[in-house]
Each structure stands twice: as C-alpha cells, then as structure tokens.
Amino acid sequence: MLFRVKRPISLLGLVAALAASGAAAQSPAVPSMSQNLPPISIGQVTLNAGATFAGSNEPIRSGLVWRIYEDRGDASQPVIVARSTSPTPSFTLQPGNYIIHVAYGFASASKRISVQRGNLNERLAINAGALQLKGAVGGSPIAPNRLSFSVYVPEAQNSEGRLVIADAKANDMIRLPEGTYHVVSTYGDANAIMRSDLKVESGRVTEATLNHRAATVTLKLVGSAGGEAFAGTAFSVLTPGGDVIREAIGAFPSVTLAEGEYILIARHDGKVYTREFKVESGLDRDIEVLARP
Structure with a gap:
C-alpha cells in the first residue's frame, strides 16, 4: 500500500489553497509530486549487527x-x-524489545536493545580467542586421525578441572573465552596421554x-x-603392577602405548602365554x- 506524504499547512496556506480551488477546477489536472515517491515501509526496523574482539576492536x-x-x-x-x-547480518524486525546474542565457539556476548524505527547498528565485543592443537613424537608429527584432545577449565577443588570440550580433533579451531585451560592429548586409544596448560588471549589463535x-x-x-601369527588370539597388556591397559583379539592387533615396561598375556586354544616387554618412545x-609348551 502506498502512503502519500503531506506537509502541515498553515492558516495562510489554507486560505490560499481555498482561493485557488476554483481556478484549479477549470485547469487540467496536474499529477501530485507525491505519486513519484517510493513506498514507505511501516512497522519494520533493520538491525545491522557485527562483532569484534574485545580489547582490539578487530x-x-x-x-x-x-x-x-x-x-x-x-x-x-x-x-x-x-x-x-x-x-x-541484517535483521528485519517489528518495533519492540529484543535480546541480541552472538556466540563464537564457547565464547559469547549479548545485549538488550529496543528498536522503534529506521535502522539500528549494533557491535558486540567478545572476549575470546582460539586454540589450534597438534601432536608429535620425537619431532615427527602424529597423524591427526590418531589424536584427540579434551579441554578443561581449571577449578580450585578439581585437579583436572571442568570439562569444556571433549574429543576435539587435531587442527580444529577451538574457540574459547580468554583464559587459561588444561589440555589433555590422547594418542591412540590406550594410555599415551600428554597434558599441558595453555593460555587463550583475546583476538589471537x-x-x-x-x-x-x-x-x-x-x-x-x-x-x-618371525613365524606366522596365530589368528583369534586374545591379548591383554598390563602394567608391572597388574593394571590392564589394553585388550584386543586378532592375529596381530596394534596398540599405542606410553613409554615404559609392560606384561603381555596371550590366550589361544585354552592356553596362556606371557612375555615382558618395554616400549621406547x-x-x-x-x-x-612364543607359543611354547
């Protein structure tokens, strides 16, 4: 629907308009200038939003x-x-009160706003950065698909902290609020684990x-x-103290272990065989x- 914009008319203007009405009735009709104006959007507000890193405004x-x-x-x-x-983003809203919320990974910011007419621009500052993690053994990179990371927030009564994210992958961009975090890296699916405390700074990776x-x-x-491996063998890897680290069944299963000493137990056809071995990084x-009698 089109709305014509009309300006207020003063008393003198009104008298002049009435005096001219008779002449206008005898003159050809002149199109109103308001017919050339674009339609006016009624009842909608445009909200333009953006976010910056706290402290740098980047x-x-x-x-x-x-x-x-x-x-x-x-x-x-x-x-x-x-x-x-x-x-x-740009949002088209009805006039009213709103809460604008923006999340950057595990960091976020929000603000209450009131929109009534026209355009509104809002910039929210987020106090956040990111972690990007990898793993290596002796200077050689570990394949990303063999690594997983857990990230914790340190707590006074908890030596490891509160879990923030589990099973993050190598090279993932882990977006977090600014602060210090406890990171646990697991190589493989046994006991090859490393820990580190890392600091996240706003606006930085x-x-x-x-x-x-x-x-x-x-x-x-x-x-x-050097002989052929027996199929269907059940293996158990134990610490010298008897704690089970890993169990597997097969002819030649692989397991990634932390550096140290272990006991290997193999069960096949109702018989049990053992061996001590050492893992070097x-x-x-x-x-x-050896399956000896």
Missing part, C-alpha cells in the same frame, strides 16, 4: 552464530525470532604441539621367532610371544 569475520530473542521482560522461556551465521613419549606396537603369538615394532 572485526570477527567467521565462526559467529547470531540469535535474536524477543525480550518479554519476565521469566518465561525466550523465543528466537531470527538467527544467522553471517559475520555481519594459540597454536600448540603436544609431544608424546610413546610408540605403536603390534602384538603377535607365533610358533617361532618413537620406536614402533612387533612384540612376539
């Missing part, structure tokens, strides 16, 4: 998730009225490589040294158990 250009909630001013569950993953002291060993039950090798 724009955040990726990794943002925006949500606009209706601000009802009570304890009821807020209702999402708009969302976007654009770094600089902290890159870190956690160096493991571990190796991958292949377990075999053989009739003679970076030295991948076969561990054979």
